[in-house]
Amino acid sequence: xxxxxxxxxxxxxxxxxxxxxxxxxxxxxxxxxxxxxxxxxxxxxxxxxxxxxxxxxxxxxxxxxxxxxxxxxxxxxxxxxxxxxxxxxxxxxxxxxxxxxxxxxxxxxxxx
Amino acid sequence: xxxxxxxxxxxxxxxxxxxxxxxxxxxxxxxxxxxxxxxxxxxxxxxxxxxxxxxxxxxxxxxxxxxxxxxxxxxxxxxxxxxxxxxxxxxxxxxxxxxxxxxxxx
Numbered sequence: 112x113x114x115x116x117x118x119x120x121x122x123x124x125x126x127x128x129x130x131x132x133x134x135x136x137x138x139x140x141x142x143x144x145x146x147x148x149x150x151x152x153x154x155x156x157x158x159x160x161x162x163x164x165x166x167x168x169x170x171x172x173x174x175x176x177x178x179x180x181x182x183x184x185x186x187x188x189x190x191x192x193x194x195x196x197x198x199x200x201x202x203x204x205x206x207x208x209x210x211x212x213x214x215x216x217x218x219x220x221x222x223x
Numbered sequence: 224x225x226x227x228x229x230x231x232x233x234x235x236x237x238x239x240x241x242x243x244x245x246x247x248x249x250x251x252x253x254x255x256x257x258x259x260x261x262x263x264x265x266x267x268x269x270x271x272x273x274x275x276x277x278x279x280x281x282x283x284x285x286x287x288x289x290x291x292x293x294x295x296x297x298x299x300x301x302x303x304x305x306x307x308x309x310x311x312x313x314x315x316x317x318x319x320x321x322x323x324x325x326x327x328x329x
Contacts, residue, residue: 146318148266156258156266156309156320172317206265210256210313211277213265 113137113212117205120217123197131217133190133207140188141165146210147181147192149203149219159205160192174200197221225250227310229321236300237329244295244324246288246310253314255293257286259306266309270295302328 119131131147146161160181161170169181180193190207197219204216226249236242246255257270268277270286273293283298297304305328310321 148320155307155323156260156311158318158320161318170316211268211271213267215265 113209115207115209115212115214117207117214117217120205120219122220122222124223125198125221127197128193128195129197129219130194131192131205131207131219133192133214135188135190135207135209138209138212140183141185143209145183145190146208147190148206148208148213149201150206150216151200151203154203157203162190194219224317225252225312225315225319227312227319227321229310229324231324232322233325233327235327235329238300238302240300242297242300242326244308244310244326246293246295246321248291248293248312250315251290252312254312255286255288256311256313257295258309258311260309261306269308297326300326300328304328 114136116134123129142164144163147159149157149159159172160179162181162183166183178196182191199221202221204218206216207214228247230245254272258266259269260266269280273288274286285296287294305326307323307325309323312319
């Protein structure tokens with residue numbers, strides 16, 4: 112069974128950092144392009160970042176470029192999202208996804 | 224970026240009725256994907272590559288379209304179908320989502 116389990120969410124002050132992890136199981140992680148998608152409270156879905164299966168290429172939405180870094184460790188079947196210089200508008204549930212499978216989400220709240 | 228405009232924003236239908244949700248792209252795309260998201264749950268892939276049903280999706284659902292206009296159609300609504308539905312394109316970077324259509328069951 113395909114499983115994606117996010118961790119690392121929480122409450123953080125503006126300007127601080129947080130790192131999300133997504134542990135994958137049930138499939139060959141290194142074969143898949145992966146992404147982070149977020150959803151602010153009561154809002155729609157918003158793509159955040161993607162990474163190719165090898166990790167050689169990464170893509171970001173404009174509002175997080177230079178602040179967020181997506182990475183992966185194929186040996187550990189784990190996806191990461193390093194989030195720096197966090198802003199209140201980054202408050203959301205962050206989902207790890209391979210497109211056809213999604214994690215349960217990690218809640219990130221940026222507030223003083 | 225390719226902007227996806229969904230309509231309607233909200234719709235209500237009675238069991239047995241037909242519902243169509245439309246997603247228009249600001250530029251031509253190759254495929255459209257659709258997600259269903261029940262309250263408090265993660266999104267689920269519902270229709271992929273415009274017209275292919277994801278595993279477990281009832282065949283009362285269908286998808287169609289090409290170019291800049293795509294649709295998700297439910298031929299005969301059932302109570303379990305009430306949820307927001309989102310379209311998504313990955314044909315051009317960055318991937319984008321529509322703003323969602325909330326389907327309510329009367």
